[in-house]
Amino acid sequence: MPILASLTLYPVKSCAGIALREAIVTRAGLMSDQIYDREWMVVDAGGNFLTQREHPKMAAIVPQIGLDALKLRAPGMLRLEIPLGLPDPEDERLVTVKVWDDSVPAYDCDETTAAWFSSYLGVPCRLVRFHPQARRIASTDWTGGIEAPTLFGDGYPMLVISQGSLDDLNAKLAAQGRAALPMNRFRPNIVIDGIGAYEEDFAGSITVGGAVIKPVKPCPRCRIPSIDQSTGEVGPSPLDILQAYRADPKIDGGLAFGMNAILLGGENQVLRVGQDAEVTLAF
Incomplete structure (x- = not known):
């Protein structure tokens, strides 16, 4: 019988994830303690999003959800705490940020936070938070016309991978004398065990409890699977095997x-x- 093998929430886009024992599933993705997946994002001075693709060190920024703050730690840096409460309307600072082709309003976090990220990444940058009035919708070309909201994810609210798919890739790596890769290299929100390799490609729906999840678009891979998610160091890439x-x-x-x-x-x-x-299965 297939089972839900793991759940991972990524509070800050392209930073480390938080492994969860349980999470609430919403149309906009996973949520835990009222924090949504990819609710925060790092942007450059022009408001363009930054990721591990250009800054592998982001992988080593580790979040933790506290009672009233998002706590972040990174190698060589003091711990940073970001209040979980939304700013007072009179004090909020709004900026327009860009994620791929979408431009949306976001809360601009404070100067201390900007200095922390700029110091760690070595480039001028800021942390922003998704604004409740912002609207990003997954491509309806892939969702069959369904309007599926997402926050700062690359384009969709969730990413699903089967354990069988990773096992198959690791078998191919082993056949070439190469080390196995952990699942976190591929940064899924949901991992399903007990189905065949790549069976998620052909799933019409995945039902867990009362939630019905529909895979809609294959995830094209960039260089991020070559980055060690615990250190931020770039190593051998599996893309040649894939x-x-x-x-x-x-x-x-x-x-x-x-x-x-x-x-x-x-x-x-x-x-x-x-x-x-x-x-x-869809057929």
């Missing part, structure tokens, strides 16, 4: 690993690691 069998014409030959997904039903259901999952 090139041999995971180039997907549906995404213009991109190397697919995992499926971007949306929520079809069961909003605000609690997902728990170890729950049974029902995977319905």
Whole structure:
């Protein structure tokens, strides 16, 4: 029987994730302690988003959700605490930020926070928080016309990968005498165990408890899987292996690993690691 093997929340885009035993699933993605996936994002002086693609060190920024603050630590830096409460309307500072082709309003965090990130990454940058009135919608070309909101994720509210897919990739790496990769290199929100390798590609729906999750678009891979997520150091990339069998014409030959997904039903259901999952294939 397939099971929900892991849940991961990424409070700050492209920084480390938080492994959870349970999470609330919403149309905009996973949520825990009222904090949404990719609710914060690092931007440059022009408001353009920064990621591990250009700044691998971001992987080593580790978040922790406290009672009233998001706590961040990074190598060589003092701990940073960011209040979880939204700013008073009279004190809020709004900026326009850009994620791929979307421009949206966001809260600008304070100068201390900007200095912390700028010092660590070695470039002028700021931390911003998704604004409740901002609107980003996943491409309806892939969602079948369903309007699925997302925050600062690359384009979809969730990423689903099966454990079987990683096991298959690691077997191919081992055959070449290369080290296995952990799942965190691929930064999924949801991992399903007990199904075949790449079966998520063909899933019409994945039902966990009362939540119905629909994989909609193969996830094309960039250089991030080559980055050690515990140190931020760049190492050997698995893309050469994936090139041999995971180039997907549906995404213009991109190397697919995992499926971007949306929520079809069961909003605000609690997902728990170890729950049974029902995977319905689309054919």
